[in-house]
Amino acid sequence: MSAKDMGIxxxxxxxxxxxxxxxxxLNEPSVVAMADDGKVLAVGLEAKEMxxxxxxxxxxxxxxxxxxxxxxxxxGEMLSYFISKALGKKRGLKPRAVICVPMGITAVEEKAxxxxxxxxxVRSVCIMREPMAAAxxxxxxxxxxxxxxxxxxxxxxxxxxxxxxxxxxxxxxxxNAGDSHxxxxxxxxxxxxxxHSGLSNAEKVKIQxxxxxxxxxENKEIISGRSSLSGMPSSTYVTGSDIRYAxxxxxxxLIEAIKxxxxxxxxxxxxxxxxxxxxxxxxxALLDGLPLVISEATGxxxxxxxxxxxxxxxxxxxxxxxxxKDIFK
Numbered sequence: 377m378s379a380k381d382m383g384i385x386x387x388x389x390x391x392x393x394x395x396x397x398x399x400x401x402l403n404e405p406s407v408v409a410m411a412d413d414g415k416v417l418a419v420g421l422e423a424k425e426m427x428x429x430x431x432x433x434x435x436x437x438x439x440x441x442x443x444x445x446x447x448x449x450x451x452g453e454m455l456s457y458f459i460s461k462a463l464g465k466k467r468g469l470k471p472r473a474v475i476c477v478p479m480g481i482t483a484v485e486e487k488a489x490x491x492x493x494x495x496x497x498v499r500s501v502c503i504m505r506e507p508m509a510a511a512x513x514x515x516x517x518x519x520x521x522x523x524x525x526x527x528x529x530x531x532x533x534x535x536x537x538x539x540x541x542x543x544x545x546x547x548x549x550x551x552n553a554g555d556s557h558x559x560x561x562x563x564x565x566x567x568x569x570x571x572h573s574g575l576s577n578a579e580k581v582k583i584q585x586x587x588x589x590x591x592x593x594e595n596k597e598i599i600s601g602r603s604s605l606s607g608m609p610s611s612t613y614v615t616g617s618d619i620r621y622a623x624x625x626x627x628x629x630l631i632e633a634i635k636x637x638x639x640x641x642x643x644x645x646x647x648x649x650x651x652x653x654x655x656x657x658x659x660x661a662l663l664d665g666l667p668l669v670i671s672e673a674t675g676x677x678x679x680x681x682x683x684x685x686x687x688x689x690x691x692x693x694x695x696x697x698x699x700x701k702d703i704f705k
Contacts, residue, residue, distance in 0.1 A: 380463060380471040381704075383692030384455075385509070386489065388440045389531025389554055389659065391454070392686060393462040394693030400686055402462045406531075408450040409436040419457040428574050442551040443478040443506075443533040444485040445492060455496035470499035472704050474696045476509045476688050478533045480549030502703040504695060506530070506688055507537035507544060510657040513691030514681035518542055523645030524652060527634060527670075528688065529553050529660025534630055536637045538645055546640040548633045554660050557582060557626055564622035566604060569612045573601035582663075587616045588627050589665030627666070631673045638674065653677035657687040 383394035386406070393402040404420030411417055412433045418426065426436040439451035459471065477489055490501045510528040511518050518524070519542045528535040531554040537547035555575075562578040565571055573581075577599055585595040596615045603610035634654070638646065654676055656667060662685075667678040681687050696703075 380469065381473070381696055382459070382462065382471050383474045383476075383509075383689055383696045384458075384493075385476050385506075385689040385692060386440065386455070387531050387688070388438065388443055388533070390685075391458055392689035393458055394689045394696070395462060396693070396697055399693070400689050402458055403686075403689075404458065406440055406454065407436060407438050408447075408454045409434060410450065410453075414449070416453045416457070419454055427576060441532060442555075443530065443549075444481050445488045448488060448492060451488075451492045452495045455492055455498075459496055459498065470497055472500040472502075473498045474502045474504050474692045474703070476504050476506045476692050478530075478549050479505050479507060479535055479537065479544070479547045480533065480551075500704050502696075504692055505544065506533075507535045507547060508539065509689075509691030509695065510535070510681075510687045511537075511539050511655070511691065512694050513683070513687030513689065514655050514657055516655060522652065523641070523648035525637070525641075525649045525654045527630075527654060527656050527661075529630070529656065529658040529663075530688075531555050531659065534633065534658075534660065536633050538637060538641050538649065540645055540648075545642070545645060546637055548637050550629060550633045552626055552629045552633075553658070554579075557623055557660065557663075560626055561586075561619060561622045564618065565599060565601075565612075565614060568618065569614070570604045571599070571601045571610050571612060572604055573599050577601060581614055582619060585614070585616050586619045586623070587664035588620055588623055588669050590620070591616050623663075627669060631670060634670065634674060650676055653679055655679060655681055657681045657684045659685050 385392040391406045405424035407423040409418040409423040409426045439447040445451045493501045511526045523540045534553045538545045558575045558578045585597045594615045596613045600611040661680045671678040
C-alpha cells in the first residue's frame with residue numbers, strides 16, 4: 377500500500393485524517409472562511425474562530441450539514457487543504473482514500489462526497505459506512521458471528537447499528553447529534569435567561585459542565601451573549617441541571633432510535649448484545665451520564681470506547697491497511 381493512502385473521517389464538526397504507519401495526523405474543525413470573491417482565507421481551527429464574527433465580505437461556513445455536503449465548493453477547498461496538510465511537503469503519486477459517511481445518506485449525497493474528494497486531489501475513493509468504521513476503531517470484532525451494537529454520536533448525525541459477520545444487520549440514522557445539542561442548549565438559555573449565547577458558547581458550556589444525569593452538587597459556568605431584552609452584552613450562570621433539561625428531548629430521541637434498532641434485531645443477536653453490551657463512540661459519547669441513562673432505559677450495559685473521538689478515523693485506517701488490495705482494484 378502506498379504510504380500516501382489515507383482514511384478520512386469527513387465529519388460535520390471535525391475532519392480527521394489517518395495515514396499508514398503514522399496514524400491520525402490531522403484533526404481539525406470542518407470549517408472554511410471565504411471572501412466574497414471566493415478566495416479561501418482560512419480552514420480548520422483558524423476558520424472556526426471566525427464563526428459568528430465575520431463582516432459581510434467574509435463568510436465562515438461549515439461545508440457539511442447533518443453528515444452530508446451542503447456547500448460543494450467549500451467542501452472541495454476544505455478537503456484539498458486538509459489532504460495537503462496531512463501529506464506535508466513530500467509529494468508524489470496522488471493518494472487513495474477511504475472516506476467515511478453516515479449510513480443514511482443518499483446515492484446523490486455519496487456521489488457528492490466522491491466528487492469533492494477527486495476534485496481535492498484524491499485519485500481513487502472507497503466509501504465506508506461510519507458505524508462499521510466506528511466499531512473497528514473501537515476494537516470490536518466485526519467479522520465474528522456474535523452480534524455487536526455500536527452507537528456513534530457525531531456532530532451532525534447519530535448512527536445506531538447492529539453488526540455481525542462483517543456486515544450491518546440493522547441500523548438507524550438520526551440527524552440528532554452534537555450540533556442539535558448545541559442548538560437545544562442555546563435555545564434553552566435564550567428562553568430561560570433572555571440571553572442569545574450563540575452556538576459556540578453553548579458548545580463550550582456543554583463541554584465544561586454538560587450532563588444528562590441528576591447531580592447532588594450542581595456544577596455551574598458563566599455564559600455570555602446579547603440580552604434579548606436590552607440588546608446589550610450580558611452574562612449569567614448556567615447549571616448542570618439547565619443542560620440536562622435542555623438536552624432531555626435530544627436524549628429521548630437517541631434512546632428511541634436505539635430501542636427501534638433493538639426491536640428490529642434478530643433474537644440470536646439480541647442475546648449477544650445483552651451479553652456484550654452497547655458501545656458508544658463519537659464526541660457525543662463523552663456527555664456526562666449518557667451511558668447510565670441509556671443503560672437504565674434499555675436494561676443493557678453501556679460503555680464508552682477508549683478513544684471515542686477517533687474511532688471512525690482509526691477504523692478507516694485499519695480497514696485501509698488490511699484491505700487496500702481489494703478495495704482499490
